[in-house]
Amino acid sequence: MTGTPVPGQGAGPARGPEALPPRAKLAVTASRVTAAISRRAGKGSGSVIGGKIALRIAPDLLAQLADHLQVVLVSGTNGKTTTTRLVAEALRAAGPVVSNALGANMPAGITSALAGAGDARFGVIEVDEKYLSGVARDADPIAIVLLNLSRDQLDRAAETRMLAEKWREGLRGTEAVLVANADDPLVVWAASSAKDVVWVAAGQMWQEDSWSCPSCGGVMHRPGDDWYCSDCDFRRPQVTWSLVGEEMVDPDGQVWPLDLQLPGRANRANATTAAAVASVFGVDTASALARMKNVTAVAGRYDVVSYRGRNLRLLLAKNPAGWLETFSLIDPAPAPVFLSVNALDADGKDTSWLWDVDFTRLAGRPLFVLGQRRLDLAVRLDVAGLEFSVHDDLAGAVAACPPGQIEVIANYTAFQQLRRTIKEAQA
Template identity: 75%
Template structure:
């Protein structure tokens, strides 16, 4: 890492100042946080700004289809045990948003950065990360994201020969294939609930064999590597075989998996598992996800699910029937405009729950639920759906922009 205490040139300082001014104007106009537009302006003025801002930081990048934002938050909490952290905690994960987050910081030791899958290789080039965490790859935003194997190939080529320590999920064949071009990989076994993007071998196209928790290609011999870290029930097993308890306020198995990966990352920076896992308990909600909010005399738990893998994990969290479930789906730019992924989700898991359907694409979702044999009601608004529910807790599951709409309505 560079020893210079102030790496910013006059041009870079001008870019940071201009970016902050534009972001402030955007916020004042009620157009969101302003982080993306501020970052875009700053990068226009100094295209090397991200590299300059990162050069005095020990950086960890986090990329995946699911779990990026939560894992980034858990790692940031863990690393605060060893020094101040700057992070793009609100999930603005493309170069402009990342630049904006780092520009707000001057004296941090660590940069914990969530990165959109498509931008990983470029951001890695700019930030010279000490560690890169790769959690999973699955289908998402079908109209504009690359097919999953193409994404894995972009990672594989972009990370080939990297000096970073790559912390990777050994249970996802696409992640293993992508990470295998890196000379220094720490394998973590955290499971893979959604397997429908990993039935063919990413290396040769052969059929993947999946006995139990293992996997291998019967044609080319590509196989699951032996992990040095593992999630085992409510514990993380470290490379020495010690079991460390996971205590989280965040619900579900997926978040235990995120914590296990986070503990492996923290160890790369010298933070021991016990300390890392204790600090993760501080995280109650992540950018509104998992929050329970009071609205119209009911308790609404807000859950984000953006793609089939995310919906599958979310269904495993919800209270048992007959707890009411509100589902909201949009198909705006940030969601991906193709809703055919709804047909990949197993909605029979909601049998027995009263279901209420909202969002721009509520009729697409209604057709899908009809075919799945579910009982549901289509509603015009959150207020109407909540009024139809009995007092008590309501599970509210939404994709990206629908989730933001709901947060605005409930004042979260």
């Protein structure tokens, strides 16, 4: 499938949220009230707690809310939030969209987002990898995006091969169109159980989790951009959408420059995937790319902010694959780099992943180490033979930093803490 419009495209939802049964309406109201109380109490957006309350009242609420929408699910280890935002922007060319734009990607957060759908036609939903099969069952999506699979939060998440198997079984026979990364063998194996797959050559810088064949356990070979198993017939599928350098090639062979405001190869790959999704819904590529060009930052990622007279660019990296991609975004040496790592619940408490990151790519730069687990990171950098300094807070690191824009790379909760610190200083 390379762009067949969805049946019913151009019509609004068959029935709006006002047609929900009384119990579901009560659940939606309770979700909104709970979220508002949480916000007023300074406890965050309230989307998760609001969704939890709603699902206790009406356990099938997610399915009822999704029934009014043409749904896209987006999942993978890295790039979910950005790709979700790009897909949502592209589909707005065809009608109103509801999305969990802030990344609350488990069932409670998804339910809370859909409760605010209003007159939306499309639901573009980021989904945590562990919950994809269940959300797909409830939401009955038209399209599912599979981006990548790599090691992440090893104390919480399944080993990548096990997660790929859960996807493969959970999506077997689905009526949804899968838009999947042909360059990740784990994703290809997971997606191959589906009836209808649009393969995208989105690339894969991090390859350390896919050296053995997920189908038979044989050795994977990777000549150039290709890959195949030496012991069975599992190999890279023929693609229909491709990222080639800084350009995108569509199924007809037309080349499209990717004139984005988001930086880096990974975001060009995300945009190529989003264009493929838009095509499934009948949105023409020119319109999709024009809308995606307007995206400048995603939930604070890539923002350049002012703090104590300095410009800081904020970059999020949560696992080895994400850090590898992020290193390719930063200014050339000797631009200073702040590295901040926490190990709270939302990050995963196992910091052994630090030893999988090739920090030698930062050689020649002034490095400043922050965060709850700054000493773990300091040991890793010391073993890598890098020079760095350790700081208790952002203000101290900035005061010690040489002139120039500062690149800040942080994992999830460290990133959020830095954003709060900067926001409070600007107030």
